[in-house]
Amino acid sequence: MKVTVLGCGTSSGVPRIGNDWGACDPDDARNARTRSSILFESAGKKLLIDCGPDMRCQLLANTVDRIDGVVITHDHADHCHGIDDLRQIAQMNRDQVPLFARAKVLAALQRRFGYMTKGTALYPAVLTTHDIGEGMEWGNAAIRFVDQPHGSIQSLGLRFDEDGKSLGYAIDFHDMTDDMLAMYQGVDVLIADCLRRRPHPTHAHLEAVLDWAAQLKVGQLYLSHLDNSMDYAKLAEELPAWAAPAHDGLEIGFA
Secondary structure, three states, X not given: OEEXXXXXXXXXXXXXXXXXXXXXXXXXXXHOXXXXXXXEEEOOEEEEEOOOOOHHHHHHHOOOOOOOEEEOOOOOHHHHOOHHHHHHHHHHHOOOEEEEEOHHHHHHHHHHHXXXXXXXXXXXXXXXXXXXXXEEEEOOEEEEEEXXXXXXXXXXXXXXEEOOEEEEEEOOOOOOOHHHHHHHOOOOEXXXXXXXXXXXXXXXXXXXXXXXXXXXXXXXXXXXXXXXXXXXXXXXXXXXXXXXXXXXXXXXEOO
C-alpha cells in the first residue's frame, strides 16, 4: 500500500490569504500547505480521503488521473467543498464515483450538493453515496473507522492494514478516546492532526500529540493540519527521531 499526503494545512492553508506566512519561512517549499487530504492506494485502487477546496490543484500537482472512491471524514468546508470537481473524476472514470461517509455527513452533503447525487437536466449524477459502518475492504487492505471528538461534532478516523503493515489517519480531533487508543495502537505510521503548539478547543496540539503517539507506540508519526505558526524546519529540529512534520506531496510506502 502507498499513501500520498496531498495537503497538510489547516482550514486557511499556508500562507493565509494576504500572503500571511506567520512564523513559516516562505522560502521553504515545505511550508506551503493546502487543505488536509490524503490519497490511499492498494492493488491499483485509489481512495481519496477528503475533497477540500484545493482538491483540483492537489490532483494536478501529484499527476493523479483516477480516483476510485472518496471518504469524507466530516462536512466542514475545508474537507468537502471541492466536491464539485468530482464531476471531472466521474467523466474520466465513465462512471459515478462512490462516496463513503457517516449518515449525518451524507445528509449534510445532500442538502448542500444534492445535484451531485440527483443529477440535473444538463448533467448526470456524479456520486453514489454509501453509509459506512465499522470497516471496509479496499484493494488488498482492510480499513477500519473510529469516531473522533472534534469540538461539538465528530470526525472520522481511519486505520489501514495490509500484509502486516498499518497506517492510522487521525485528522481533526482534540482528544484521544479509548476507542481511538485501541484502534491506533501500534500502527507503523500515524498521520495526526497537530494544529499548533498551544491547546485548541477543536484540534490537537503538539505536546498532546507527541504524548499520545508515545503511548500508542507508533513507529513513525507525521504531523498534519498545521497552521502558519508551525515552521517546517524549526518543528523538525525539536521533534524526536520517530516524528516529523508532514508536507504536501509526501509519499509514504510500505515495503
